[in-house]
Amino acid sequence: MLEELKLSVYEANMELPRRGLITYTWGNVSGIDREKGLFVIKPSGVDYDKLKPEDMVVMDLDGNQVEGELNPSSDTATHLELYRAFDKIGGIVHTHSPMATSWAQAGRALPCYGTTHADYFYGEIPCARNLTQEEIDEGYEKNTGTVIIETFQGLDPMHVPAVLCKNHGPFTWGTDAANAVHNAVVLEEIAKMNLMTELLNPAVKPAPQSMQDKHFMRKHGPDAYYGQKK
Amino acid sequence: MLEELKLSVYEANMELPRRGLITYTWGNVSGIDREKGLFVIKPSGVDYDKLKPEDMVVMDLDGNQVEGELNPSSDTATHLELYRAFDKIGGIVHTHSPMATSWAQAGRALPCYGTTHADYFYGEIPCARNLTQEEIDEGYEKNTGTVIIETFQGLDPMHVPAVLCKNHGPFTWGTDAANAVHNAVVLEEIAKMNLMTELLNPAVKPAPQSMQDKHFMRKHGPDAYYGQKK
Amino acid sequence: MLEELKLSVYEANMELPRRGLITYTWGNVSGIDREKGLFVIKPSGVDYDKLKPEDMVVMDLDGNQVEGELNPSSDTATHLELYRAFDKIGGIVHTHSPMATSWAQAGRALPCYGTTHADYFYGEIPCARNLTQEEIDEGYEKNTGTVIIETFQGLDPMHVPAVLCKNHGPFTWGTDAANAVHNAVVLEEIAKMNLMTELLNPAVKPAPQSMQDKHFMRKHGPDAYYGQKK
Amino acid sequence: MLEELKLSVYEANMELPRRGLITYTWGNVSGIDREKGLFVIKPSGVDYDKLKPEDMVVMDLDGNQVEGELNPSSDTATHLELYRAFDKIGGIVHTHSPMATSWAQAGRALPCYGTTHADYFYGEIPCARNLTQEEIDEGYEKNTGTVIIETFQGLDPMHVPAVLCKNHGPFTWGTDAANAVHNAVVLEEIAKMNLMTELLNPAVKPAPQSMQDKHFMRKHGPDAYYGQKK
Numbered sequence: 001m002l003e004e005l006k007l008s009v010y011e012a013n014m015e016l017p018r019r020g021l022i023t024y025t026w027g028n029v030s031g032i033d034r035e036k037g038l039f040v041i042k043p044s045g046v047d048y049d050k051l052k053p054e055d056m057v058v059m060d061l062d063g064n065q066v067e068g069e070l071n072p073s074s075d076t077a078t079h080l081e082l083y084r085a086f087d088k089i090g091g092i093v094h095t096h097s098p099m100a101t102s103w104a105q106a107g108r109a110l111p112c113y114g115t116t117h118a119d120y121f122y123g124e125i126p127c128a129r130n131l132t133q134e135e136i137d138e139g140y141e142k143n144t145g146t147v148i149i150e151t152f153q154g155l156d157p158m159h160v161p162a163v164l165c166k167n168h169g170p171f172t173w174g175t176d177a178a179n180a181v182h183n184a185v186v187l188e189e190i191a192k193m194n195l196m197t198e199l200l201n202p203a204v205k206p207a208p209q210s211m212q213d214k215h216f217m218r219k220h221g222p223d224a225y226y227g228q229k230k
Numbered sequence: 231m232l233e234e235l236k237l238s239v240y241e242a243n244m245e246l247p248r249r250g251l252i253t254y255t256w257g258n259v260s261g262i263d264r265e266k267g268l269f270v271i272k273p274s275g276v277d278y279d280k281l282k283p284e285d286m287v288v289m290d291l292d293g294n295q296v297e298g299e300l301n302p303s304s305d306t307a308t309h310l311e312l313y314r315a316f317d318k319i320g321g322i323v324h325t326h327s328p329m330a331t332s333w334a335q336a337g338r339a340l341p342c343y344g345t346t347h348a349d350y351f352y353g354e355i356p357c358a359r360n361l362t363q364e365e366i367d368e369g370y371e372k373n374t375g376t377v378i379i380e381t382f383q384g385l386d387p388m389h390v391p392a393v394l395c396k397n398h399g400p401f402t403w404g405t406d407a408a409n410a411v412h413n414a415v416v417l418e419e420i421a422k423m424n425l426m427t428e429l430l431n432p433a434v435k436p437a438p439q440s441m442q443d444k445h446f447m448r449k450h451g452p453d454a455y456y457g458q459k460k
Numbered sequence: 461m462l463e464e465l466k467l468s469v470y471e472a473n474m475e476l477p478r479r480g481l482i483t484y485t486w487g488n489v490s491g492i493d494r495e496k497g498l499f500v501i502k503p504s505g506v507d508y509d510k511l512k513p514e515d516m517v518v519m520d521l522d523g524n525q526v527e528g529e530l531n532p533s534s535d536t537a538t539h540l541e542l543y544r545a546f547d548k549i550g551g552i553v554h555t556h557s558p559m560a561t562s563w564a565q566a567g568r569a570l571p572c573y574g575t576t577h578a579d580y581f582y583g584e585i586p587c588a589r590n591l592t593q594e595e596i597d598e599g600y601e602k603n604t605g606t607v608i609i610e611t612f613q614g615l616d617p618m619h620v621p622a623v624l625c626k627n628h629g630p631f632t633w634g635t636d637a638a639n640a641v642h643n644a645v646v647l648e649e650i651a652k653m654n655l656m657t658e659l660l661n662p663a664v665k666p667a668p669q670s671m672q673d674k675h676f677m678r679k680h681g682p683d684a685y686y687g688q689k690k
Numbered sequence: 691m692l693e694e695l696k697l698s699v700y701e702a703n704m705e706l707p708r709r710g711l712i713t714y715t716w717g718n719v720s721g722i723d724r725e726k727g728l729f730v731i732k733p734s735g736v737d738y739d740k741l742k743p744e745d746m747v748v749m750d751l752d753g754n755q756v757e758g759e760l761n762p763s764s765d766t767a768t769h770l771e772l773y774r775a776f777d778k779i780g781g782i783v784h785t786h787s788p789m790a791t792s793w794a795q796a797g798r799a800l801p802c803y804g805t806t807h808a809d810y811f812y813g814e815i816p817c818a819r820n821l822t823q824e825e826i827d828e829g830y831e832k833n834t835g836t837v838i839i840e841t842f843q844g845l846d847p848m849h850v851p852a853v854l855c856k857n858h859g860p861f862t863w864g865t866d867a868a869n870a871v872h873n874a875v876v877l878e879e880i881a882k883m884n885l886m887t888e889l890l891n892p893a894v895k896p897a898p899q900s901m902q903d904k905h906f907m908r909k910h911g912p913d914a915y916y917g918q919k920k
Contacts, residue, residue, distance in 0.1 A: 043458070045457030096345075105427040106430035108431060114628055116556045116629070167438065200658070211628075274916060332884075397804045685761075687734050688736070
């Protein structure tokens with residue numbers, strides 16, 4: 001069942017260590033089949049070098065495990081909340097990639113300091129608040145998703161396909177699992193560059209809005225002209 | 231004698247250069263057989279690419295070399311003290327891994343700024359004080375252990391399986407040699423992230439206690455649910 | 461047509477990921493045949509591991525695509541402006557290499573702090589200003605070139621073969637495509653070292669002019685004596 | 691002539707890119723045969739991947755090229771001065787390794803913040819002053835050596851086998867070419883760690899003298915006990 005999706009989610013998971021975003025098992029990728037209402041996610045705590053496509057776990061949008069013998073990622077409830085609330089996203093990634101996690105630990109949104117950021121993210125990448133004790137006790141992973149959704153009130157998740165969870169780390173998403181991983185790689189790169197930028201100029205301001213508009217739109221707007229015609 | 235333990239200690243040593251924690255011969259791993267009261271440790275100053283399982287040295291808990299033609303690690307007396315004082319640990323690692331060593335050189339305990347830390351270490355990782363001139367003269371390596379033990383008064387070494395020795399570098403431990411290396415890798419990663427975190431937010435505070443409890447307990451508590459059932 | 465130039469521009473493009481200057485497709489290299497008045501440039505948004513020499517696009521100096529089925533790099537109009545204004549340059553590179561881009565995001569010229577810099581760049585590497593809204597609307601990529609040219613009034617582009625575009629990233633150039641890539645590698649290295657230098661000494665001053673003269677001239681002056689006779 | 695020395699100097703040169711100390715041709719290693727009064731050095735500006743043992747150039751201690759068809763390193767006169775003044779050194783290395791060069795650019799001596807440093811260098815690693823205009827004009831490379839020698843008045847070059855040349859980069863030396871490269875690797879590692887240390891604790895003080903004595907002496911003193919008996 002969903003063999004093609006499992007394979008693409010497996011491949012997207014394997015891209016994380018190749019891109020240097022992962023230490024040990026600290027991350028997970030999922031992808032969704034919107035028509036069937038099912039998503040596929042990495043099993044919990046399995047080493048990347050032992051992972052196989054058939055290990056992927058199939059979940060429905062009520063949180064039931066539909067297929068797979070292994071436990072799904074411990075963050076599955078977060079993925080579920082995001083798929084339910086953000087209806088255009090097709091894949092989700094969570095990592096503890098070091099530079100993005102450092103911003104999350106610092107409790108800071110990632111400002112847009114340049115075109116590398118604006119080519120992918122339209123405006124700053126927000127930092128979601130800590131969960132309350134009650135939210136942790138009631139359902140830590142589910143409420144991690146709830147707080148992300150709260151953070152995106154008034155924001156288009158397809159315009160800003162990433163969030164930093166305070167004292168935790170980043171989640172990214174995208175049109176599918178591979179695209180969500182792509183955004184995780186970009187996030188890590190700009191998180192690194194933006195720290196260096198602030199060290200070089202503590203008074204630095206975000207890039208001019210005109211420049212942010214131009215770069216986001218030339219790649220993602222209705223008249224996008226970056227890349228090849230499809 | 232102890233062929234299986236020698237092989238696992240050899241493998242754990244070889245993991246150090248693979249994980250980028252080691253320059254030249256700056257590190258050593260040991261593992262203990264608690265029933266026999268013997269531990270196995272890397273020989274001193276041997277290049278990792280020439281190291282063989284049979285080079286591992288066997289020591290008893292009185293500090294006698296029981297087997298092996300090479301000198302044991304110059305830090306053997308430190309390992310011995312820790313095995314005697316911390317009766318649940320099964321393996322010990324010492325490295326000069328650059329980020330953890332930088333915290334040790336700065337003389338600072340490593341605060342818990344996020345879940346990456348809390349998944350492995352319950353609370354801050356302490357920095358042990360310098361040895362006095364007398365302690366150095368009397369037995370430098372033995373007293374390095376003594377000062378670590380002093381530092382852990384009131385702390386459970388299995389809850390905080392690492393220490394930073396001031397102006398020196400880290401020791402980590404774990405259930406066995408491989409697990410101690412795992413903790414050394416995690417320590418290096420959080421030491422890097424926590425420096426970046428402070429550069430991004432000099433006024434940063436530790437992660438909320440509720441979050442530290444949640445993450446440590448979901449992996450190590452009686453109701454742990456991370457990973458696969460064993 | 462221009463098979464040799466296409467091959468050398470292809471090779472120069474492929475050197476970018478090998479040297480760690482590129483994430484995904486974030487960069488482009490071109491090279492020019494001054495006699496024919498044609499330049500060859502990477503196509504837009506094509507993965508480096510799928511790129512082939514025959515994919516290179518041939519442009520004339522009026523901005524017409526003379527050969528090639530793929531769209532040229534979205535930055536082609538910038539390359540065009542530079543080839544027209546700087547008549548001694550034979551190759552151009554644009555990247556988002558992280559350290560140089562951090563200086564660009566900080567809006568700062570790169571000072572000459574040492575001989576590594578002075579061996580390649582004579583004096584500081586300037587940071588070009590932001591484009592105005594009007595310049596963006598009128599022709600973003602063309603005017604990126606115009607602003608670089610404005611920045612080099614009074615400067616010899618062969619003495620300072622690089623620029624940082626504010627909130628964007630670096631362009632470098634050179635005698636040909638390979639030499640322009642060489643300069644991009646050097647720029648990234650000195651951008652890294654100069655940040656570290658400032659962290660170590662916030663009051664640091666540029667290297668003495670006498671030293672800058674000596675190093676630039678022993679490699680590039682009329683009596684250069686570095687390397688082998690040619 | 692001197693085939694064995696040429697081979698060892700060649701091997702030592704090739705170790706520089708393997709250890710990540712070198713970009714392009716920015717470095718050189720030499721080794722001396724004290725009995726014959728001849729030293730062997732890398733040719734100038736030759737790519738490491740084209741270098742062959744037979745390319746090594748043989749020089750005498752009056753600065754005459756005794757063998758080899760290629761020009762010797764442009765820094766040969768510096769090596770010559772050091773071999774003449776420091777009669778126990780058997781090999782010399784110059785690099786622009788990024789972290790050590792950053793300290794040199796900052797014009798700062800490298801303090802001893804820990805045992806990694808004290809295991810190899812006894813006390814701080816000095817930063818040699820800039821050359822005067824006259825010294826540059828009279829003989830830049832020779833006087834680079836003269837100023838290093840001036841810097842070591844009262845210091846034993848075998849106790850501190852490294853120097854930082856202001857606004858330039860490091861030289862290291864050792865018992866032979868391989869040992870000099872070993873010291874260059876260590877220097878780069880402690881240069882990195884010491885910057886991080888200062889970022890973590892701007893008020894950090896050098897390691898206690900008792901600890902520096904202990905670590906230098908257990909490896910290099912008359913009663914050294916690190917490593918295996920020889």
